[in-house]
Amino acid sequence: MLTDAVAGAGLTGRGGAGFPTADKLAAISGRRTVVIGNGAEGEPLSDKDAVLLSCAPHLVIDGLVLAAREVGSREVYLYADEARHPHLEHALSERRSAGRGEPDVRLIGAPGTFVSGEKSSIVNRIGGGPAVPLDRRTHLSTSGLRGRPTLISNVETFAHLAMIARYGAHWFRSRGMNGAAGTMLVTLSGDLRSVGVVEVPMGIPLEQLLIEYGRTDPHALRAVLCGGYHGGWVTSTELHSTILTPGSLAPYGAGPGAGVVHGLGVERCGLTAAVGIARFLGQQSARQCGPCTNGLPRMAESLANVAAGRSPSRCEQELLFLTDMVDGRGACGHPDGAVRFVRSSMRAFAGDARHHAAGRCEARSAVPGFDRAVSS
Ligand SMILES: Cc1cc2nc3c(=O)[nH]c(=O)nc-3n(C[C@H](O)[C@H](O)[C@H](O)COP(=O)(O)O)c2cc1C
Ligand code: SF4
Known part of the structure; x- marks a missing residue:
């Protein structure tokens, strides 16, 4: 079963909180389930979902379709900035013409505000309301879109899920470093010599990430913001002992989050x-x-x-x-x-x-x- 493979792979969500994806899949049961890919990317310093949806839309759609089969869903949505829709529509029409007999994926526009990617905002938006969080405590896995069991995961999470289905749990685990599983997309920004979206092993030492991918001497930085606007700062003196995992970043109030790594140069306040x-x-x-x-x-x-x-x-x-x-x-x-x-x-x-x-x-x-x- 796909859920077992995802559990064995140790895949965690790439939307920010890092929740185990297998647990989310296992929590969905019942009739008329719904699957939603979250590509809202409301975080101003993140670009990885946009890049992923542009470069590998079929991988994300593969993941959505596989997850839908796993939880018995015929209703699948992909929520993303409307600027991405023509490209995604093209990918979806290629699949329709191939007659793959898979559930149709409906595109929904994400307005781009910071809270529009929060999971209950998406349920509100697809249900016909504004993209703001619903004031509710109910778990979406039991009562989400129109009261139905709903799985919402980040689009990168679905892409990893599709890769695990192809290459297996062992392969995915082996792609991490320092005991962490898999890879993650990281958006490098700020005072780094090389900025943009890169795929890196989970667990990579932050100094190695800055030197190899950001082409920047860590001593040139005052601090690094990890995890984006909901994340935290790791100062230059702390960088050498920190790796890209939730546990290593937690003492600084930071986390891998949605993969934002933003360098603040020594000359910045x-x-x-x-x-x-x-x-x-x-x-x-x-x-x-x-x-x-x-x-x-x-x-x-x-x-x-x-x-x-x-x-x-x-x-x-x-x-x-x-x-x-x-x-x-x-x-x-x-x-x-x-x-x-x-x-x-x-x-x-x-x-x-x-x-x-x-x-x-x-x-x-x-x-x-x-x-x-x-x-x-
Ligand atoms: C204010 C706020 C904004 C959020 N924005 C996003 C977003 O843009 N994209 C995203 O995938 N998750 C976002 N999240 C997290 C989602 O609510 C949800 O937990 C996530 O999509 C689950 O996917 P995952 O399990 O793959 O991480 C946000 C959460 C909060 C509280
Ligand atoms: S739902 Fe409440 S807590 Fe969340 S953004 Fe709106 S006002 Fe803030």
């Missing part, structure tokens, strides 16, 4: 970069839950006050209060991700906060690429 991201996250709240709607912008402004060197101990106390107040209080994981990022920023840039309070900053310039987040 970490606090300034963090404020830009925290403000962006505050603006992305779907404004349905009080702690998220009010707490996230307040967290961003407290962080801005730390960056401006204003009453650092009062601002830090306020940040401790706000992060505790917001954590776990939303109807979706957005506020938790924002809290994780802010806590990680305070930890990684504690030294910079002291410098700013004393009227100094080691950095020479603001961070290009964060302009959109800072100014919007």
Whole structure:
């Protein structure tokens, strides 16, 4: 059975949380099940789903069709930016003409906002509503789209699933490093000499990733943001002991997430970069839950006050209060991700906060690429 092969392979989701895919497949049972490929990619620093859907649409569709057969589904959706649709439509029409007798995959437009890729936003959107999270606690595996058992996974997860079906669990496991299973797509960005999407072994040491794929000397970096805007910072002194696995990155409040690795050069101010991201996250709240709607912008402004060197101990106390107040209080994981990022920023840039309070900053310039987040 495919679920057994996926369990043996140790495949975890590539959409952010890294949940075991076999457990998700096993949780789907009952009639009129639904399968959805999540290619929303609302994370501003990620490009891997767009690249995957452009370069290997059939691999993703293979994975969707295989998963649909596994859970007995005839209703399959692929949720992605409309800019990708003509290319995907072409791939789907090739399959129809080949008469493969597989379930038809319906394309649904993802609006590109940060929360539009959250799983209940997708259920809402395909059900005819806006792409914002549903205020509900029910598991989608038992009651998802129109109350039916629904499997939602990231498009890269479906691509790996298709490869496991072809080459087996052992092959997939052997592609990882340091005991981790498989490969993952990583979007390299920021102050790296080589940026873009690469496929790397899970468990690769971060320094090796930066040198071999990013063609960058780790000493040229102040910190690396791992896991994107819901992730955390690993500072340059911590890089040498860190590998690309959830366990190794967890002490820094980071994780592989959806494969974002963003380098911050030594000449950049970490606090300034963090404020830009925290403000962006505050603006992305779907404004349905009080702690998220009010707490996230307040967290961003407290962080801005730390960056401006204003009453650092009062601002830090306020940040401790706000992060505790917001954590776990939303109807979706957005506020938790924002809290994780802010806590990680305070930890990684504690030294910079002291410098700013004393009227100094080691950095020479603001961070290009964060302009959109800072100014919007
Ligand atoms: C605010 C927010 C935004 C998210 N955006 C995405 C996204 O753009 N793409 C994605 O695959 N998962 C996203 N997720 C995670 C999904 O809710 C879901 O867990 C994921 O698609 C499951 O796929 P996986 O098991 O393959 O990781 C987001 C979660 C949150 C809380
Ligand atoms: S926690 Fe925030 S983003 Fe999530 S549903 Fe509530 S208001 Fe919307």
